[in-house]
Structure formats: C-alpha cells, structure tokens
Amino acid sequence: MIDVTGLTVRFSGITPIDDMSLVFPVGTCGLIGPNGAGKTTFFNVLSGFVKPAAGTITAFDEDLLKMADFRRARWGLRRTFQTEMAIEQLSVYDNVAMIHEHSGSKRSTRRADVLAALEFVGLTMPPKTKVGVLNARERRLVEVARAVVGRPRLVLLDEPAAGLPAQETEHLAQVIRKIPDAFGALTILVDHDMTLVSRCCATTAVLDFGKLIALGPTAEVLRDEQVIKAYLGEEELTPLDEAEAKAE
C-alpha cells in the first residue's frame, strides 16, 4: 500500500503536482491524465529524482522520501521510462541480471531468478542475445523483466505500450496484469492507451494539472464526466450544439 499525503512539487514558477493525496491499494493501479498532468513527475518523486516541496509518501510503512535514490532499488522500487532504456551493449540476461545484482537479492538464486523473469514476460530468445539486435516489442519486454526481477515491492511502468501495435499491447497487458500475483509487487501503470489501463488495472487515479481529480474502480473513473472533460478539454459549444440551442 502506498499512502501519499499532501504531495506538492514546485519547479520555478510551475506546480506540476499540487497537494496530491491518495492511497494506492495492493494490485495494479492505473495513473492517467492528459499530457503535463504530473504523472511522470510523480514517478520521479518516487524514484528520488525530484525532491517534493511538501508532503509525505509512505510505502509499506516506510518513509520513501527519506531513502537515498540509489537505495530505493534495493528496497524494492523498480521503474521503466517513457523512452525505452534497455542496455544495448549487454545481453538480455545481463540486462536483467544487473538489476538483480543491485537489488540485494541472493547471488545463488540469480540465474534462476533472471531466467524466471524472462520466462514470465514471454521472452524466448537465447538469454545471451545482445539487446542491440532486438525489436521494439522485445526491448519493452526486457524492460518489464528488469522491473520484476529481484523481489520488487513497487513497480512503476511509464507508458510501456508507447509505440507498440495493438496485438503486441495485448500480450503486454497480460504480462502486466500478472505482476502483483506473481511477484507480490504493487504496480502503478501510466499509459495513454485506455484499453491497456482498463485491462490491467482494477483501480485508477486521474491527474489533471497536478491535481487528483478522480480515484476509483477503473470502469467508473473512465466514465466520470470530470475525467472526460480533462481529456477532451472544457465543454465548448460546437456548431451543432449552437444550432440545437437556437432551435430551443
């Protein structure tokens, strides 16, 4: 369980996150909102790249903000980035193994853990294959494997389906949905693909201009008028509406 209270982030002049308070329950949670809503900034706060101006984040009864950034991985924080960041120079195995190495997990279980993570995401190529020769889908899956290896507690996925065609997103959705049960990690998914979000997440939170505007079961949240407004803009009179108004 992640408990966020009064989180505020200020960069000179703008407030990407404004007094955000919410609780992410165990499972896979969606975090959506239009561009610039503060989703990635929230991930950056969790990763320790951004220091918030105010607020607290309690993750599984520990104060996350007090932890040094590079120690958070050892604690169990994993994340992927909007742009894919699998390491080209290294093999698929080494890509995942390096996360395991810095996670504080036992060395003796490394091989088994890494291979299990690769199998979990459905990568079937030889583990010695260099990431440089993989295609976009496979690289994304390597990233997900990196995110689930070595006893993760909190997995942050930042637009994992960006740039993937629909049928490949389907496979990704199946993988993401299984993460909480398979690894016991709370998973937060940021994505603009609402099909992916509704398929993976029981709960979804919606941010708009740094403010939490909705939180609840995904299907309900996606029907919420305020959410639709945030995505499609303020209600404006279209020519058709004007015509209707005149007719009345």
Place this chain on the structure above:
Amino acid sequence: MTSAPAASSETGARAPFGIERRLVVRGVVIAALLVFVLVPLPSLVGSDWLTTFASTAIYAIVALGFGILYGRVGMISLGQVALLSVGVWIGARLAYGTGMPYPLLLLATGALTCMIGTLVGLPSLRLSGLYLALITLMFAGAMTIVLSVTDFPNGGGGFKGRSATGALTTETPPVRRPSIAEGDVDFYRYIVIVAALMFLLALLHVASKPGRAWASIRESEPAALAAGVNITFYKMWAFALASFMTGVAGCLFASQVGVPRVITFRTQDSLTLAATALIGGVFSIWGAIVAAVFNQVLPFLFQAQWGIDTNFLLILFGIGLLQVLLTAPGGLAQQFPRDMANLGRFVSRSVRSLFGKRGGP
C-alpha cells in the same frame, strides 16, 4: 505471433553450440597470438623493432584504460598519457628510492597512480562530455609543465632525491628492471605478460558486476540510478582501474627506456592517444591493441624506416578519426572483421559463380 516461438526455439537450440564455438575459437586465436608474440617474434626482428613492440604493449595498456573510461562508461579523458607520465615518474622514483621486488614495485606504482588518477576523475561526477574532456586536457597540460619545472625525472638517491645537474644523465644508472628479465628480449616478454594480465583484469571487470553497472551508466544515468547503481562509486571505480593500469604501464615504461625524458610526454600525446584509441575502437579489447600499433608502430615506420616526418601522421590520424566518427563508431576493431566477412562472402560468391559458369552446358 505463432511463428515467433518456433523460430526462436530453433535459434535457441543452435545458439549454445555457436557461443561455445566462438569462445573456443577466440581463446585459441588469443593464445596463439600471445605465444607468437612471446616466443618467435623477438628473434625475428632487430632490437629497434623490439623496443617498438615493447612500447606498443605498454601503450596498449594506456589505450585500454581510455577504452574503459570512454567505451564502457562514456567518460572522455584526454589526460591518459599525462597519467602515464605520472606512472613513469612514480615508478622511476620508487625504483631509485626503494629496494622492493619488481612485481611489488609495479603494484605500488599502480596504486599511487590510481590515487592521483581517481582525484583527476573527481570532476566526472559533475561534468561530462566536452567539460570533462577539457578538465582532463588541462591536467595533461599542467603535468607537462610540472615535469619541465621539476627537471623530471631528476636522478639522485632516494624517493625525492635531486641531483645538482638536474635531469638524468648518462652517469645516473637507468631505472632498474626485474632481476629475472634484465635483458631487452626478456624484459620485452615481461612487458607483454604484464600487459596480458592487465587485459585480463579489464576483461574480468567488463564481464562482471562493474562492467554491467558501467554499461547501464553509459546507456542512461537516470535509468542506472533507478536500477540501484551507485553512480559515484562505479564512475570512480572506472577511473581507479584505468589509472591503476596506466600506472603499471608507466612503471614498465620507466624501466623499458631506462632514462625517461620530459619530451616523451607532450600534452598533445594525450590527444593523439585518444584519437588512435577511437580509431582502434573503444568498445572492444582488440581496439586497444590496434590503437597502440597506430600510436607506436606507425611513427617508428614513418621516421626510422621510411624517413617521413611523423607530423604527417597527425593528418592521417585526423582523417582516420573523421572516418571513424562518421561511419564506424565501433572503430577498426569492429569494422575490420565486418569488412573481411563481406570480402569473404564476395570472394566465395564470385568463385561460385565462376564455377557455376564452367559447370554449365
């Protein structure tokens, strides 16, 4: 989607064999090359060539250090030859000042140079790219001045000893060599073996935890941080390793030339080293050897063998660097095998088409 698992299981079945065979082939090639360089080569060439090959092995270590910093971690250091001069200095002074056995002398020089090199690398924690390059280049420039001002290496007794005459003269005994390898041929072999050990040390690093951490830093520092990599620690480790190796190379250099001179370590040599290392290829261990050949064998060929001004080499390196930066970022070490494979395919194809024509009606 349905065909993907079948295709990959097929490659999966073939891959282990392919990897094994590649490793075995590589091991055999390296062992054969090492044996050739150690045993028959010294008797095949004259003493001037032997000296050139000895300094090639030494510069291969220096280029390897540059390759680790730039190719593995992405930090550009233009002060590696200056660091070599630090190693030469420390090695020479320790050789005069102490009576420790030679392997210990190598380690001590490496350790002291490592400390200085790590200090020089400190700015890399805040600066990268051009700014780190400038800082390290300034270090190289400063070292040249320090060497001139202090009459480097200044013969005399003890570690800090100075003689009234200043620089080393023919009267001062040359920097000592290991007792098991006093002669030129023996010491050449000693250098090659130490260089091979340094390469082994680098390979062990690259293939294990630090190598993977370096690769992740090179790919993206935020991603490395998110992966739990202590960036400060691993960057400093890279500088420490590169400086240690360069220090060992410096000690070998001091004993190899016997009477080291300031003129051997000009500021621009650090730049030339960086250029040749890039031409050789910074992502491959072989690249360091290619770089050293360019750096040491070519000047010798130009000057002593063909009587051409070595300044022409700078133009050649400039052109080579442009070519590498524009078309082959992996350098010759990556490009050459690829070209050879293409050539092989071309030859086999033309031979086959030739036979096809003859065999036809």
